[in-house]
Structures are given as C-alpha cells and as structure tokens.
Amino acid sequence: MAVPLLDLKPQNLALEPELTAAFSRVLRSGYYILGPELDRFEAAMAELCGVRHALGVSSGTDAILLALMSLGIGPGDEVIVPSFTFFATGGCVSRVGATPVFADVDPVTFNLQAAEVERHLTPRTRAVIPVHLFGQAADLDPLLDLLRPRGIPVVEDAAQALGARYQGRPVGALGTFGAFSFFPSKNLGAFGDAGLLTTDDDALADRARLLRLHGARPKYYHHAVGANFRMDALQAALLAVKVPHYARYTAQRRANAADYTARLSRLPGAGLAGAGQGLRLILPTVVSEPDHIWNQYTIRVPGPGRRDALRAFLTERSIGTEIYYPVPLHAQPCFAPPPGIARPTLPVSELLAAEVLSLPIYPELTADQRTEVVEAIAGFLATGR
Numbered sequence: 549m550a551v552p553l554l555d556l557k558p559q560n561l562a563l564e565p566e567l568t569a570a571f572s573r574v575l576r577s578g579y580y581i582l583g584p585e586l587d588r589f590e591a592a593m594a595e596l597c598g599v600r601h602a603l604g605v606s607s608g609t610d611a612i613l614l615a616l617m618s619l620g621i622g623p624g625d626e627v628i629v630p631s632f633t634f635f636a637t638g639g640c641v642s643r644v645g646a647t648p649v650f651a652d653v654d655p656v657t658f659n660l661q662a663a664e665v666e667r668h669l670t671p672r673t674r675a676v677i678p679v680h681l682f683g684q685a686a687d688l689d690p691l692l693d694l695l696r697p698r699g700i701p702v703v704e705d706a707a708q709a710l711g712a713r714y715q716g717r718p719v720g721a722l723g724t725f726g727a728f729s730f731f732p733s734k735n736l737g738a739f740g741d742a743g744l745l746t747t748d749d750d751a752l753a754d755r756a757r758l759l760r761l762h763g764a765r766p767k768y769y770h771h772a773v774g775a776n777f778r779m780d781a782l783q784a785a786l787l788a789v790k791v792p793h794y795a796r797y798t799a800q801r802r803a804n805a806a807d808y809t810a811r812l813s814r815l816p817g818a819g820l821a822g823a824g825q826g827l828r829l830i831l832p833t834v835v836s837e838p839d840h841i842w843n844q845y846t847i848r849v850p851g852p853g854r855r856d857a858l859r860a861f862l863t864e865r866s867i868g869t870e871i872y873y874p875v876p877l878h879a880q881p882c883f884a885p886p887p888g889i890a891r892p893t894l895p896v897s898e899l900l901a902a903e904v905l906s907l908p909i910y911p912e913l914t915a916d917q918r919t920e921v922v923e924a925i926a927g928f929l930a931t932g933r
C-alpha cells in the first residue's frame with residue numbers, strides 16, 4: 549500500500565457539494581477580489597486567532613512582507629530570523645531592503661530562543677521573526693520580555709501553526725503581527741495561494757490595509773507605495789467551507805502523531821531528544837500537550853548518511869517523506885556574505901538540516917498506513933543501519 553506524504557483529495561472531495569456551491573455563489577456574484585466573501589472569512593479568522601484584526605492576503609509570504617512594510621522596515625535595518633525555516637522568513641527581510649540576521653535554533657523544539665536572539669541584537673535590530681516550526685509554538689514569553697522593553701516588534705511566522713497555542717493563547721496574537729499561510733499543504737489549505745495577517749494594533753492594521761491596496765485611499769490617491777497583496781473572493785469562500793471542520797483536522801493530526809510516537813518509541817534505539825546518548829531515531833518533543841497542531845511530524849536520524857538511507861528505504865516501499873529543510877538559510881547561495889566576510893556557523897541548524905525527515909501526518913491517513921510507516925522504519929532499524 550502506498551503512503552503518500554500528503555494527499556489533498558480525500559479532505560477536499562469530502563466537501564465537494566459545499567465547495568461547488570461556494571464556487572457557484574462567487575461565480576454568480578461577479579465579485580472576485582476582496583469583497584463580502586473575504587469580510588466574512590476575515591471575521592471567522594479573527595475569532596479563531598483571538599485577534600482584533602485579520603487581513604486576508606495573497607500568500608503567507610506576502611503576509612510577512614506586508615508586516616515588515618507596515619512597520620516601515622527598510623535599508624539599514626536588521627531583522628533576526630531563525631536559519632532553520634522555510635525561505636520566505638528570511639527572503640521577505642531582503643525584499644524590503646533590510647538585512648536578515650540568521651540565528652541558530654533549539655535542537656529539541658527546532659525553534660528560536662531568546663538567549664540566541666539576544667546574542668544577535670544590535671542598535672540596528674528593527675524586528676525579530678520567530679517561526680512556529682512544524683506547528684509548535686516558539687517559546688515567546690522570554691522573547692517578548694527581551695524585546696518589548698527595547699521597543700523591538702515581533703512578527704510571528706505562524707504559516708505552519710494556525711490554531712496552535714502558546715501557554716493556552718493562540719499564536720499570531722502574541723507578537724505585534726502574526727503571518728499565516730493557506731498554501732495547500734498547510735493545515736488549512738486553500739485551492740491556490742492565500743495568506744492572513746493578524747494584529748491587535750488598530751493603527752498597524754490600518755497601515756497594512758492601506759499597503760495591501762497599493763497605498764491607495766480612496767482609489768487612485770496613493771499615500772504610500774504598497775503593492776497588490778489582495779486575496780481572492782474565491783479562496784475566501786472555499787476556505788470558509790473548510791473552517792468548521794478545522795478542529796477535527798487538527799484532532800486527527802494529533803491522534804496520528806500520538807500513535808506514531810507511542811509505536812516508534814518502542815523501537816530499539818528510538819527516543820526523545822535528551823533521552824541519552826546513542827539514539828538512532830529521535831522523535832519530536834511536544835512542549836505542551838494540546839497546543840501542537842502537527843503541520844509536520846519530523847524525526848531526526850543521527851549519524852552520517854543515515855537520514856538519506858532511511859529516506860531511500862521508505863521511498864523503495866512507496867512511503868512518501870520530505871526533508872524540511874535540507875539547507876539552512878545562512879548557507880543559501882542568495883544569502884552569501886560579501887567577498888572577504890566568512891559565512892556564520894550555526895551548528896544546530898546545520899545538524900538539523902542533515903538529520904530531519906518528515907513523515908506522512910495528514911488528517912486522513914489511515915491506521916493501516918501508519919502501521920506501514922512504523923513497520924518500514926522498524927525494518928530499517930533491524931538492518932543495523
């Protein structure tokens with residue numbers, strides 16, 4: 549039996565009548581960008597995220613970009629980002645003309661920590677972008693305690709973490725801005741690109757709303773140079789069909805993760821990070837039980853070449869996996885420092901890039917498919933590799 553890394557069809561086809569109806573409604577409305585469908589969706593998202601303002605935008609990348617533009621960040625400014633993340637977290641900093649400063653992450657949670665951020669603070673630091681990687685919140689309180697007195701805003705990259713919580717509070721509502729993505733492989737997946745920007749700050753929300761529409765207010769009177777960051781009415785209408793099911797999708801992901809962890813932890817040499825030396829398979833650590841939303845279930849396979857060997861072993865058995873992410877940002881060619889300046893060394897990000905492997909975790913994964921994955925991994929370990 550094949551086990552794909554992700555199959556979008558079962559979730560979306562189960563809603564085909566409602567999705568088709570939403571499509572027809574938009575088709576007949578003649579209103580295809582922003583508009584009443586988006587207003588309704590934004591209200592639902594503001595409630596889900598526990599924020600005063602939620603703006604539908606063109607993608608998760610554009611949500612981060614719009615946050616930085618709304619904060620007025622530009623040339624000469626530095627923004628601290630984790631190196632172990634998706635490209636957009638750092639790319640958006642360069643796109644506003646500022647300098648991304650890459651910080652290392654925690655090997656247990658994969659997330660940015662306050663002590664590491666503090667090492668990189670300079671008088672030019674204008675923002676920090678913690679990422680809630682794989683659906684688990686970064687440790688925000690120490691970060692906010694460090695940055696608030698200095699007046700440095702936090703932009704949460706919550707692209708992988710819609711509905712995840714930090715000490716009971718929804719992510720995206722704790723920093724100055726939260727950026728979410730509805731890319732189809734995210735936990736709430738659209739039918740194309742879409743994203744969301746959240747904030748509790750009325751003035752910043754107003755600024756972001758202005759910049760989302762080329763800085764025009766009214767139309768054709770431009771107060772600032774913004775861009776086209778608009779979300780389609782169609783994406784809003786289709787996503788709104790999926791919102792009432794979102795809690796169930798998350799519960800299913802949590803059940804899949806709990807099942808993996810229970811069964812994989814019984815394999816010889818498998819355990820949580822810190823469970824002793826010589827682990828051959830490191831399982832993901834959950835900092836706080838009900839808060840993780842499992843965009844990815846990511847294991848570590850220590851030892852030279854072992855991660856790639858396990859991946860090849862699973863591929864041969866038609867089990868899909870992915871490496872999120874094989875190259876940390878500080879090692880990407882586009883972020884190479886100018887000639888004569890050495891690249892920074894960020895040992896944890898480099899180690900994780902060599903060891904991580906994400907397993908299928910999507911909500912509709914069946915018990916038989918999970919068994920197949922666990923047994924294949926057991927088979928790999930039994931070969932002595």
Ligand SMILES: *Cc1c(COP(=O)(O)O)cnc(C)c1O
Nearest residue numbers: 607608609634636707708729731
């Ligand atoms: C997906 C993702 C983004 C970008 O979202 P898009 O909607 O694909 O533009 C940004 N940051 C992280 C961590 C992501 O996973």
